[in-house]
Amino acid sequence: xxxxxxxxxxxxxxxxxxxxxxxxxxxxxxxxxxxxxxxxxxxxxxxxxxxxxxxxxxxxxxxxxxxxxxxxxxxxxxxxxxxxxxxxxxxxxxxxxxxxxxxxxxxxxxxxxxxxxxxxxxxxxxxxxxxxxxxxxxxxxxxxxxxxxxxxxxxxxxxxxxxxxxxxxxxxxxxxxxxxxxxxxxxxxxxxxxxxxxxxxxxxxxxxxxxxxxxxxxxxxxxxxxxxxxxxxxxxxxxxxxxxxxxxxxxxxxxxxxx
Amino acid sequence: xxxxxxxxxxxxxxxxxxxxxxxxxxxxxxxxxxxxxxxxxxxxxxxxxxxxxxxxxxxxxxxxxxxxxxxxxxxxxxxxxxxxxxxxxxxxxxxxxxxxxxxxxxxxxxxxxxxxxxxxxxxxxxxxxxxxxxxxxxxxxxxxxxxxxxxxxxxxxxxxxxxxxxxxxxxxxxxxxxxxxxxxxxxxxxxxxxxxxxxxxxxxxxxxxxxxxxxxxxxxxxxxxxxxxxxxxxxxxxxxxxxxxxxxx
Ligand SMILES: Nc1ncnc2c1ncn2[C@@H]1O[C@H](COP(=O)(O)OP(=O)(O)OP(=O)(O)O)[C@@H](O)[C@H]1O
Ligand SMILES: [Mg+2]
Numbered sequence: 001x002x003x004x005x006x007x008x009x010x011x012x013x014x015x016x017x018x019x020x021x022x023x024x025x026x027x028x029x030x031x032x033x034x035x036x037x038x039x040x041x042x043x044x045x046x047x048x049x050x051x052x053x054x055x056x057x058x059x060x061x062x063x064x065x066x067x068x069x070x071x072x073x074x075x076x077x078x079x080x081x082x083x084x085x086x087x088x089x090x091x092x093x094x095x096x097x098x099x100x101x102x103x104x105x106x107x108x109x110x111x112x113x114x115x116x117x118x119x120x121x122x123x124x125x126x127x128x129x130x131x132x133x134x135x136x137x138x139x140x141x142x143x144x145x146x147x148x149x150x151x152x153x154x155x156x157x158x159x160x161x162x163x164x165x166x167x168x169x170x171x172x173x174x175x176x177x178x179x180x181x182x183x184x185x186x187x188x189x190x191x192x193x194x195x196x197x198x199x200x201x202x203x204x205x206x207x208x209x210x211x212x213x214x215x216x217x218x219x220x221x222x223x224x225x226x227x228x229x230x231x232x233x234x235x236x237x238x239x240x241x242x243x244x245x246x247x248x249x250x251x252x253x254x255x256x257x258x259x
Numbered sequence: 260x261x262x263x264x265x266x267x268x269x270x271x272x273x274x275x276x277x278x279x280x281x282x283x284x285x286x287x288x289x290x291x292x293x294x295x296x297x298x299x300x301x302x303x304x305x306x307x308x309x310x311x312x313x314x315x316x317x318x319x320x321x322x323x324x325x326x327x328x329x330x331x332x333x334x335x336x337x338x339x340x341x342x343x344x345x346x347x348x349x350x351x352x353x354x355x356x357x358x359x360x361x362x363x364x365x366x367x368x369x370x371x372x373x374x375x376x377x378x379x380x381x382x383x384x385x386x387x388x389x390x391x392x393x394x395x396x397x398x399x400x401x402x403x404x405x406x407x408x409x410x411x412x413x414x415x416x417x418x419x420x421x422x423x424x425x426x427x428x429x430x431x432x433x434x435x436x437x438x439x440x441x442x443x444x445x446x447x448x449x450x451x452x453x454x455x456x457x458x459x460x461x462x463x464x465x466x467x468x469x470x471x472x473x474x475x476x477x478x479x480x481x482x483x484x485x486x487x488x489x490x491x492x493x494x495x496x497x498x499x500x501x502x503x504x505x506x507x508x
Contacts, residue, residue, distance in 0.1 A: 121351075129347035132309050136341040137361045138333040 026142065026223070027216050030150050033143045040148045047152035055113050055160060062109050063164035066101055067093055067171025075180050086182025091194030093172030094165075098195065098203045099259075102164040104251050107210035110157060111243040115218040118149050119239035122222025123232040131223070146219035150212065157211035158204045165200065202258045209254060210247050217243040260285050261306055261417070261449070266315035268301060275301050276312070277473030288443050288450040290460040292495065293470035294504065299453040300344055302470065303419050306451065307339050308332045319417075337365065340415035344422050344453075346406035348394040354381070355390035358408045365413070380408040385434055400427045407435070411442065418442065420452040424459050432459060439463045457496055461485070469495060471504070 070093050078085035122145055125131050131141050169191070176182035221239035225231045261283040268276040275298040283289045283306075293299050304310040305317055308324045316323045319335055327335065348357050358377045362368055368376070374390075381387060384404035394402055403426055410418065423439065424432040436459050442448050443463075454460055460467055461481040468478035469492050477484065477492045487493060494502030 125349075128350075129343050129345050130349055132304070133341075133343060133347040133349070135309060135332075136307055136336055136339060137364075138336045139364065140329065140333070 022224070023216065023220050026146070026220050027212075029142045030146050030216060030219070033140070033147045034151060040144060043144075043148040044151050047148045048156055051110075051114055051152055051156040052160075054117065055110060055156075058109050058113060059106060059160050059164055060167060062105055063097075063102060063168040064171040066105060066164075067097060067168030068175050070096055070101070070168070071172035071175035072179065075175065079180070086176045086180035087186050088190050089172055089176045089180065089182060090169075090187035090189065090191035092190075094169050094191045094195045095199060097168040097172075098165050098200045100203070100251075100255070102161050102168055103203045103206045103210065104247065106157065106161050106164050107207060107214070107247040107251070108244055110153075110160070110210070111214050111247060112240050114153065115214040115239050115243045116236045118215060118218030119221040119225075119235045120232055122146075122219055123225030123235045126223060126225045127228055127231060141223070142219075145222075146215065149219060150215040153211035153215040154208050155211075157207040157214075161204055161207045162200075165203070205258070206251060206254050209250050213246045213250065214243050217246065260318075260320075261451070262316075262318040263302075263305070264316045264318070266302075266305060266312045266317060268298075268305065268310065268312050274473055276305070278315070279470075279474050281468060281475050281478075283449060283451055284466075285449050286443070286447045287465040288439065288452060288463050290452045290454060290464035290467045291470055292454060292457070292460055292467060294495070295455070297470050298473060299470055300421055303341075303421055303451065303453055306419060307336060307341055337413075338416045339419065340410035340413065340417070341419040342403075342407050342410045342421055342423055344425070346394075346402040348397075348402055348405055348409070350394045352393075353390065354386075354392050354394070354397070354405050357394070357405060358412055360409060361413045376412065377408075380412050381405070383411070383438055384408045385431060400431060403427065404431075404435070407438075414446055416449060418448050418450045420450065420454075422454055422456075423452065424454065424456050432456065436462050457498075471495075 071089050074092050075085045075089055078088065122131070125145070131145075134141050134144060173184065173187050176187050177184065218239045221235040221242075225235040263279055263281045266276050266279045267274070279302070281289075291299050291302065301310060305312055306319070308317075308327065311325050315325075317325050320338065322331070322335065324332065324335055348354075349360070352360070355374070355377050356363075358380055359373045362373045362376060377390065378387075381389065384407050386401065386404055386408070389397065389401065389405070394405070397405065403423070407420075407423060410420075418439075420439065423435050427435060439450060439452065440463050443450055450463075452460075452463060464481055466478055467481055467484045468475045469484070470476070471491055477487060477489050479487070484492065484496065491503045494504050500506060
């Protein structure tokens with residue numbers, strides 16, 4: 001019994017380090033090809049457009065509702081003790097959004113939307129021998145498939161986060177005006193008072209890492225896919241789970257260092 | 260020349276290739292026959308470095324490709340064309356982009372020249388007006404032929420064909436057989452063809468090799484194979500259910 005427990009744990013730990021090694025190696029190759037020769041320029045732009053198209057809708061809904069919820073929750077809580085919550089909402093909403101909520105929520109939403117798509121697409125190519133076909137035509141699959149997705153993701157995540165920062169702030173303004181009788185002037189005055197530009201930049205800086213995680217984990221799971229349609233389904237799911245976990249952990253580490 | 264020496268390959272506990280030796284002479288066509296699941300596709304993938312042997316060597320143009328790194332493999336692979344059993348077309352690209360894939364990447368030809376070449380290669384495999392279609396809009400046999408057009412697009416020195424005529428009607432099969440013969444004659448290609456189609460094997464092969472239980476058990480010219488005394492080979496080429504080959508397992 002005890003032996004089984006050890007054996008089981010041992011196996012899991014080995015598998016974990018084996019996979020971590022593979023991910024690290026893929027990450028290394030991706031970085032190498034990204035800086036070596038950024039070929040496949042057409043493909044990079046294509047991927048950027050795909051990411052933008054796929055995610056604009058979810059990012060809009062996520063950021064708008066987050067800004068509104070944030071304003072509503074903090075506003076009502078403040079009103080319990082003091083009146084005139086509207087005078088502080090701009091600062092609270094924009095700080096929470098730019099430093100933390102927009103980057104991490106966009107990261108998680110994109111892991112579901114883009115990371116899964118990368119894993120499914122490369123995974124399907126893998127099980128239908130398209131990745132092998134690339135190799136026979138002297139084309140490195142990491143360079144051809146993973147690198148354009150990586151570059152597109154590390155550009156698009158910050159862009160989408162800027163959009164989310166703006167939209168979330170406007171969502172907060174909407175609540176401030178309509179629920180707490182605030183004015184546009186007082187909303188932006190408090191925003192100005194509490195928020196600094198480096199809050200925005202540090203938040204955006206984090207999303208570059210999230211983009212990297214999403215693209216590398218999605219590609220890794222794609223390249224490791226085995227066993228037909230069922231395998232593609234498994235890869236897709238696990239790419240979302242792994243990249244979400246990694247995003248949260250990385251978020252903590254980066255936050256601890258940045259502020 | 261491609262030379263396989265004592266190649267061994269296992270998947271888990273299943274030994275698929277077992278101390279296999281085979282020589283593919285330059286500018287000749289070698290046909291590999293054998294039962295479904297005996298490891299023909301696996302063998303073909305070893306010749307272009309998609310699979311690495313557990314032991315043994317695979318020498319192509321004087322280099323053991325089992326020992327090459329990615330860059331070295333890419334250099335060697337520029338001399339190869341490969342038709343996959345499943346065609347393996349890139350389904351995000353059109354037929355024209357598939358066939359022109361290597362031309363676009365590795366030559367300095369203009370888009371117009373590439374369009375013309377793509378058209379010619381498609382005509383060779385009996386296809387026209389399919390350039391703008393996606394692979395999902397093609398029939399199985401059409402995919403196979405687009406795969407073939409893609410494989411020969413760069414006029415490679417060495418062609419690997421995995422079941423080129425499977426899924427084609429008899430007339431189309433014959434057209435593809437002639438194409439393989441012509442490519443070998445005109446461009447002096449070295450070809451390895453995996454097939455179950457004995458008619459095609461006799462027509463295109465300079466040499467036929469039969470794979471059985473992970474080894475090449477017999478090789479020879481088409482007449483030699485037709486007149487073999489080996490009961491296993493006889494059973495296979497005559498398509499009989501009775502003989503030394505165990506039908507189950
Ligand atoms: N990637 C792989 N992982 C595990 N087993 C494999 C793999 N590829 C092939 N095999 C096994 O190796 C054996 C030989 O497969 P292969 O595809 O070479 O057969 P084949 O001779 O080409 O058959 P067919 O004529 O039906 O195409 C099969 O038993 C198959 O299950
Ligand atoms: Mg096969």
